[in-house]
Amino acid sequence: MLLLPLLSLSALWGFVLNLTVGDGRALSQANTLYETIGVTSTDLGTQLQAERARSAMAVTTRKLTEDLGEQRARTDRSVTAFHKAVTKAGDAVGTDLRGSLDALGAELGRLSGIRADIDGGQSSRLGAINEYNRVLDSLLHLYDHLSTVPDLPIFQQASALQTMGSAREIIARENALVSAALVDRTMTDAEVAAFAEYVSARVFLHARARSALDATLRVPYDKLFGGPEFASYALAEGRIVATGAPPDDGRRWTETLAEVSTELDRIGVASNEILAARSADVASSVHTRIAIAGGVGLLAVVASIIISVRFGRRLSGELAGLRSAALDLAQARLPSIVERLRAGEEVDVRAEAPPINVSGSTEIVDVARSFGTVQRTAVQAAVGQANLRRGVAQVFLNLARRKQGLLHRQLTLLDGMQRRTHDPDSLEELFRLDHLTTRMRRHAEGLIILSGAAPGRVWRRPVSALDIVRAAIAEVEDYTRVSVDTMPPGAVDGTAAADLTHLLAELVENATIYSPPDTAIEVRGDTVSNGYAIEIEDRGLGLTTDEYAAYNKLLTDPPEFDLADSDRLGLFVVARLAERHGIQVMMRASPFGGTLAIVLIPRKLLAEAEQPPPQPRPLAVVNGEFHAGLPRRVRQANLAPQLKAPEPEPPVSEERSPEEARDLFSAFQRGTRRAREESNDEGEA
CATH class of the missing domain: 3.30.565.10 (Histidine kinase-like ATPase, C-terminal domain)
Structure with a gap:
C-alpha cells in the first residue's frame, strides 16, 4: 500500500525535474541561437534591403555604379558570416529551424543569378525587386522559427514584434520601388498593383501586431501611428495607389519615410530590450524551479520514505477498520443518497448519512471525516451539471x-x-x-x-x-x-x-x-x-x-x-x-x-x-x-x-x-x- 505512492512520488519528482531541466536547456539553446544566427541574420536582412534598393535604382538608370558593387560586397560578407554562424550553432538548431535554414540557403544561392540578370539588362525594375523579396521572405520565415522561449506570454509578444518587423520589411519594399520610380517619374501598371499589395499587407500586419501586443509594448506604436509623420506617409501611400504615379515631391516622400522608418527601428530596439528583460526574469524563474525540483524535491522523497516506513505498520491496522466503514458508505449508502439528489428529492444528509465513527490515529480520524465530507458533496450535484454544461460550451467555443x-x-x-x-x-x-x-x-x-x-x-x-x-x-x-x-x-x-x-x-x-x-x-x-x-x-x-x-x-x-x-x-x-x-x-x-x-x-x-x-x-x-x-x-x-x-x-x-x-x-x-x-x-x- 505504501510502496505504490512512494514509487509514484519518485516518478513524479523525476518527471518534474526533467521538465524543468528541459526548460533550462531550451533557454540555453535560445541564447545560443540569438548570439549566432539571430545576430548575423539581422545584419543579413539589412544588407539585402540595401542591395535591393540600389539594384532597383541601377535597373532604372541602366548604370552599374561603384556604390552598388560595394553594397554587393557587404552583402557577400554578411552571407559568409551567416553560414559560419549556422555551423557554430550546431545542435541548438532543431528540425523545424533546419528546414527554414535550408530554404534560406537555397534562396541565398540565387543571388549570383539575380545580379547577373540585372547586370545584363534582363531584369525589369519590378522583377529585380521581386527576386530580392523572395530571398527576404525566406529570411522572415526563419525568424518565425527562431524564437524558442519556454514561456507563452513572452513567445506571443515576440511573435507580435516579429510581425511588426515584417511590416517594416514591407515599408522597405515600398521605398525601393518608389525611390527607383522617382528617377524616371513613371510607374507601370504592374508596379502600381505591386505597390497596392504592399500597402494592404503593411496595414494588415500592423493591425494584427498591435492587437497582439500588450499595453506596455503597444503604447509607443500607437503614438507613432497616430502622429503626423505616419499620417503623412499613409496619405502618400494612398495617393500613389490612386494616381498610379510616384509622388510629386520626391524629397518629401524620402524625408517622411526616413522619419517613420527610423522611429519604427527605435521602437523595435526598445521593445526588444523590454522583452529581453522579461526573458531574463523567466530564466531566473526556471533556474529556481530547477533548484526546487532537484534539491527540495529529492529531500521530500527521502523524507516521505522515512515517515512511511515509521508509521506504516501502525496505520495498516487502523486502516482495516476504516476500510469496512468506507466500503459500506461507498457501496451502499452514498450511491443511494446521490441518486435521490439527482432525482430532485429532498434528502436529510445528517439523517441519511451520519458521520463515520472510527478510532485510531489523527490521520485515520481525518480520513473518516473526509469520507463524511463526500456525503455532503451529493447536494452539489445540480451545480456540477451546470458546470458540465459550461465546460461543453467552452469546448464548442475552442473548436x-x-x-x-x-x-x-x-x-x-x-x-x-x-x-x-x-x-x-x-x-x-x-x-x-x-x-x-x-x-x-x-x-x-x-x-x-x-x-x-x-x-x-x-x-x-x-x-x-x-x-x-x-x-x-x-x-x-x-x-x-x-x-x-x-x-x-x-x-x-x-x-x-x-x-x-x-x-x-x-x-x-x-x-x-x-x-x-x-x-x-x-x-x-x-x-x-x-x-x-x-x-x-x-x-x-x-x-x-x-x-x-x-x-x-x-x-x-x-x-x-x-x-x-x-x-x-x-x-x-x-x-x-x-x-x-x-x-x-x-x-x-x-x-x-x-x-x-x-x-x-x-x-x-x-x-x-x-x-x-x-x-x-x-x-x-x-x-x-x-x-x-x-x-x-x-x-x-x-x-x-x-x-x-x-x-x-x-x-x-x-x-x-x-x-x-x-x-x-x-x-x-x-x-x-x-x-x-x-x-x-x-x-x-
Missing part, C-alpha cells in the same frame, strides 16, 4: 475558434488561387469552393454563438439593410432560389451588422431546406414605426399551430441549449442573436402556403447610411440560363457600399464570351478580397 481560423486561412488561399486563375471553368469551381467555405465559417460562428461568445466580426461604420440581406443570401447554398424585393433605404449599426447577417442567413437557409426545390424564397423589407422589418417567405408545407407557438416561444425566450436537440440548431442560434441585440423574430403561416419569418430590427440598432443604397438586383440565375458554364451574379452585390470598388460597373449583356466571363470573375474576386481585408481591419478594431 469553433480553431475551425474559424482554419477557414479564414482557406479563404485566403482561395483568393490567391482565384487571382492566379483565368480559366472560366476553374474560376467556377474555385467560386463554388469559396462559397462552401463561407458557409462553413457561418456554421463555426454558430457554435461560437451557442457558447455565449461573440464571433468577432464587427464593422465601425453603418451597413445598409439591403447589403446585409444580400450578404446573408450569399451564405446560403441555394442562393439562386432567393429573390429580394424592393427595400426602402435603411442602415444598421456596424456593431450588429455581422450578427444580423448571420441571423438572416439561418432563416433563409431554413426556408430553402424546408420548401420544395423548385419554389422561390422571397425576401422583402420595410420601415415601420418600431424600426425596420424584414420578411422571409417560403412556399413549403408550413407548420401546425402548436409548432409555430413552440418555435416562437423559443425565439422569444431562448432556453439553455440542449445537446440532444441538435435538429433545431439554427433556431437556437437565431434566438441567441435576437436576444443579444433586442431583435424580435416570429414565425407564422404564410397566406400563400409555407412559412413567413418576420425580423423586427429595433430603432436603437438603426443608423444613417453613408450613401443611399442602390436598387436591388436579383441574386439568382436569369431565366434559368448560364453563360460559359457560370451562374450570372451581380458584381459586388453583397458588399457594403463603403467596400465597393469606385469604378463604374459595365452593363451585363445577355451573352458573354469566355474572356468576358473570366474578366467578370476576376473583378468579383478582387472585390471579395477588398471586402475581406476591410472586414479584418474593422473586426480587429
Whole structure:
C-alpha cells in the first residue's frame, strides 16, 4: 500500500525535474541561437534591403555604379558570416529551424543569378525587386522559427514584434520601388498593383501586431501611428495607389519615410530590450524551479520514505477498520443518497448519512471525516451539471475558434488561387469552393454563438439593410432560389451588422431546406414605426399551430441549449442573436402556403447610411440560363457600399464570351478580397 505512492512520488519528482531541466536547456539553446544566427541574420536582412534598393535604382538608370558593387560586397560578407554562424550553432538548431535554414540557403544561392540578370539588362525594375523579396521572405520565415522561449506570454509578444518587423520589411519594399520610380517619374501598371499589395499587407500586419501586443509594448506604436509623420506617409501611400504615379515631391516622400522608418527601428530596439528583460526574469524563474525540483524535491522523497516506513505498520491496522466503514458508505449508502439528489428529492444528509465513527490515529480520524465530507458533496450535484454544461460550451467555443481560423486561412488561399486563375471553368469551381467555405465559417460562428461568445466580426461604420440581406443570401447554398424585393433605404449599426447577417442567413437557409426545390424564397423589407422589418417567405408545407407557438416561444425566450436537440440548431442560434441585440423574430403561416419569418430590427440598432443604397438586383440565375458554364451574379452585390470598388460597373449583356466571363470573375474576386481585408481591419478594431 505504501510502496505504490512512494514509487509514484519518485516518478513524479523525476518527471518534474526533467521538465524543468528541459526548460533550462531550451533557454540555453535560445541564447545560443540569438548570439549566432539571430545576430548575423539581422545584419543579413539589412544588407539585402540595401542591395535591393540600389539594384532597383541601377535597373532604372541602366548604370552599374561603384556604390552598388560595394553594397554587393557587404552583402557577400554578411552571407559568409551567416553560414559560419549556422555551423557554430550546431545542435541548438532543431528540425523545424533546419528546414527554414535550408530554404534560406537555397534562396541565398540565387543571388549570383539575380545580379547577373540585372547586370545584363534582363531584369525589369519590378522583377529585380521581386527576386530580392523572395530571398527576404525566406529570411522572415526563419525568424518565425527562431524564437524558442519556454514561456507563452513572452513567445506571443515576440511573435507580435516579429510581425511588426515584417511590416517594416514591407515599408522597405515600398521605398525601393518608389525611390527607383522617382528617377524616371513613371510607374507601370504592374508596379502600381505591386505597390497596392504592399500597402494592404503593411496595414494588415500592423493591425494584427498591435492587437497582439500588450499595453506596455503597444503604447509607443500607437503614438507613432497616430502622429503626423505616419499620417503623412499613409496619405502618400494612398495617393500613389490612386494616381498610379510616384509622388510629386520626391524629397518629401524620402524625408517622411526616413522619419517613420527610423522611429519604427527605435521602437523595435526598445521593445526588444523590454522583452529581453522579461526573458531574463523567466530564466531566473526556471533556474529556481530547477533548484526546487532537484534539491527540495529529492529531500521530500527521502523524507516521505522515512515517515512511511515509521508509521506504516501502525496505520495498516487502523486502516482495516476504516476500510469496512468506507466500503459500506461507498457501496451502499452514498450511491443511494446521490441518486435521490439527482432525482430532485429532498434528502436529510445528517439523517441519511451520519458521520463515520472510527478510532485510531489523527490521520485515520481525518480520513473518516473526509469520507463524511463526500456525503455532503451529493447536494452539489445540480451545480456540477451546470458546470458540465459550461465546460461543453467552452469546448464548442475552442473548436469553433480553431475551425474559424482554419477557414479564414482557406479563404485566403482561395483568393490567391482565384487571382492566379483565368480559366472560366476553374474560376467556377474555385467560386463554388469559396462559397462552401463561407458557409462553413457561418456554421463555426454558430457554435461560437451557442457558447455565449461573440464571433468577432464587427464593422465601425453603418451597413445598409439591403447589403446585409444580400450578404446573408450569399451564405446560403441555394442562393439562386432567393429573390429580394424592393427595400426602402435603411442602415444598421456596424456593431450588429455581422450578427444580423448571420441571423438572416439561418432563416433563409431554413426556408430553402424546408420548401420544395423548385419554389422561390422571397425576401422583402420595410420601415415601420418600431424600426425596420424584414420578411422571409417560403412556399413549403408550413407548420401546425402548436409548432409555430413552440418555435416562437423559443425565439422569444431562448432556453439553455440542449445537446440532444441538435435538429433545431439554427433556431437556437437565431434566438441567441435576437436576444443579444433586442431583435424580435416570429414565425407564422404564410397566406400563400409555407412559412413567413418576420425580423423586427429595433430603432436603437438603426443608423444613417453613408450613401443611399442602390436598387436591388436579383441574386439568382436569369431565366434559368448560364453563360460559359457560370451562374450570372451581380458584381459586388453583397458588399457594403463603403467596400465597393469606385469604378463604374459595365452593363451585363445577355451573352458573354469566355474572356468576358473570366474578366467578370476576376473583378468579383478582387472585390471579395477588398471586402475581406476591410472586414479584418474593422473586426480587429
